[in-house]
Amino acid sequence: MGIEELQAEQRKALNRLKRARGQLNAVIENFENGGECVDVIHQLAAVTSALNRAGFTIVAAAMKNCAFSDEPLTTPEELEKAFTSLA
DSSP states (O other): OOHHHHHHHHHHHHHHHHHHHHHHHHHHHHHHTTOOHHHHHHHHHHHHHHHHHHHHHHHHHHHHHHHHOSSOSSOHHHHHHHHHHTO
């Protein structure tokens, strides 16, 4: 995996994390303002999903790096442990 591809994957993950942060801020605001429980739960589910997608994007980039690099940044064992922690 080239440096440009790695940077693109990192930008994608960062954008997902920022989106999740915005969603979490909306959850907190809605909760603090006495929002409907169902609305808070739906927003919280969206945050969880966004964080999961960001995590999988990060792990996928690391796996690509490990598979295609002569000097991977992480070992296969570290990747496996990180991946299973997302489940």
